[in-house]
Amino acid sequence: MPTAPHNLDHERQLWDTYAESAFKDDDLQPVFRWTQYRDHLTAPGPELLGDPGTVLEIGCGTGRALAHLARQGVKGTGVDLSPVMVDRTTERWGSLGAEFIHAEVLEYLSGTGQQFDAVYSIFGAVWFTDPELLFPLVAAHLSPGGVFAFSQPPAIPGAYGPQGMYKGGFAGPAMYTYRYSYEPADWARFLSEAGFVHVDVDVIDAPTPGHIGTLIGRAVRP
Secondary structure (H helix, E strand, C coil): CCCCCCCHHHHHHHHHHHHHHHCCCCCCCCCCCCCCCCCCCCCCCHHHHCCCCEEEEECCCCCHHHHHHHHCCCEEEEEECCHHHHHHHHHHHHHHCCEEEECCHHHHHHHCCCCEEEEEEECCHHHHCCHHHHHHHHHHCEEEEEEEEEEECCCCCCCCEEEEEECCCCCCCCCEEEEEECCHHHHHHHHHHCCCEEEEEEEECCCCCCCCCEEEEEEECC
């Protein structure tokens, strides 16, 4: 499988722009939601992670999920490519005990010796990183029996592998990133090849029929 030629400087600028807009919402509150729908009553919650004492969120974005877990007494670390996002999340949620780190996820995992009870991504780094590079690193930083879980949009039929994505509007400076899109069976294969067991990847329906569902994957380090 080809790996997309990521330009981290361009991607960092893109996510910095997103961070500036995301934190204009003064109503941001801690919440853990796997899907893109606010009132998705049939969707799973943080119980997919088991009962972890420590967690790592890769591509933590606004930090709301990590803040929710921190309020439950979980020791959480979040990694994000955007320094602006990390500054904002630290200011907003740092007092809860969550730690936010500015780093590219592959570099962070390659450089840390820390292990976690759970690693997760909610429309985060799993969607934007080559799984053949990322998944073995995640497995190496999970405690035995630890859970890896992630959610993101499902692939558009026929569009698989790395997919280029411009910043919204299709005008102005060429700011872009790559997302990785596969069928559930392929995500499951990547997880199994990285050494995970109890692999489960599926697409759950949106609360409104005919709307975009959510791909959710879960696996365990033996």
